[in-house]
Amino acid sequence: xxxxxxxxxxxxxxxxxxxxxxxxxxxxxxxxxxxxxxxxxxxxxxxxxxxxxxxxxxxxxxxxxxxxxxxxxxxxxxxxxxxxxxxxxxxxxxxxxxxxxxxxxxxxxxxxxxxxxxxxxxxxxxxxxxxxxxxxxxxxxxxxxxxxxxxxxxxxxxxxxxxxxxxxxxxxxxxxxxxxxxxxxxxxxxxxx
Numbered sequence: 001x002x003x004x005x006x007x008x009x010x011x012x013x014x015x016x017x018x019x020x021x022x023x024x025x026x027x028x029x030x031x032x033x034x035x036x037x038x039x040x041x042x043x044x045x046x047x048x049x050x051x052x053x054x055x056x057x058x059x060x061x062x063x064x065x066x067x068x069x070x071x072x073x074x075x076x077x078x079x080x081x082x083x084x085x086x087x088x089x090x091x092x093x094x095x096x097x098x099x100x101x102x103x104x105x106x107x108x109x110x111x112x113x114x115x116x117x118x119x120x121x122x123x124x125x126x127x128x129x130x131x132x133x134x135x136x137x138x139x140x141x142x143x144x145x146x147x148x149x150x151x152x153x154x155x156x157x158x159x160x161x162x163x164x165x166x167x168x169x170x171x172x173x174x175x176x177x178x179x180x181x182x183x184x185x186x187x188x189x190x191x192x193x
Contacts, residue, residue, distance in 0.1 A: 012088055012102045017040025017174075018101070021174050035093040061125070063079070063085060068087065069087060070098065071089055072087045073099065073101065073135075073137065074101070074135075074138070075101075075138055075139055076140065077101065077134055077135060077140060079103070080103070080106070083103040083104055084105045084171065085101060085102070085192075086101070086102050086103065086106070086167060086171075087099065087100075087101055088100050088102065088163070088164070088167075089095075090156060090160045090163075091155070092155040092156055092160075093155060093156070093157050094155065096155075098136070098137055098152070098155070099137055099138070100133050100134075100135065100136055100151070100152075101133075101134050101135040101138075102132040102133050102134060102167065103132065103134060103163070103171075104132065104145070104171045104172060105131055105168075105172065105193075106130060107130060108126070109131045109132075113127040113128040113131040114127070114142070116130075116131075117148075117191060123167075123170065125165050126153075126165065127160075128168055128172075129161070129167070129168040130149055130153055130164075131166045132164070132167070132168055132171070133149060133152070133164070136148065136152050165179065
């Protein structure tokens with residue numbers, strides 16, 4: 001027997017039905033151990049369930065430590081776990097207060113920066129430092145509109161650009177302690193005879 005069709009008005013009313021109680025918004029009890037086990041089993045066996053579970057997990061890491069400085073304007077950014085996030089503020093050459101949020105480059109970021117050098121590898125340090133900038137003045141950097149980043153970079157004073165480049169080198173170079181540990185404990189070499 002065919003299910004009776006609903007009218008467009010009934011469908012709209014069902015979509016826009018307002019919750020009458022808290023029970024309409026959330027389940028009244030925590031899932032049981034059996035229900036959790038069943039969900040985990042479904043996730044293991046169904047690739048689509050794995051993707052849905054991954055999409056439901058938070059993508060952005062939380063920032064550890066004290067609260068952010070008062071001057072930081074924090075946009076909605078997806079921050080990878082384990083990266084050190086730096087907040088910098090500058091006075092540009094027009095005496096405007098500017099701020100940026102930066103963190104280290106991923107492999108993809110390195111490729112994008114290298115591509116913007118257009119074969120002129122003298123520009124690699126500048127392009128890599130610019131690629132680290134994730135937000136300018138509280139606005140997320142849009143990869144589709146590189147002119148905003150270029151305009152910001154041009155507005156910075158040379159000594160401020162040098163600070164951003166120095167941070168790039170600091171973030172992508174082993175510290176003295178890490179370097180000693182690496183060559184002392186993590187490298188083995190032998191001479192072939």
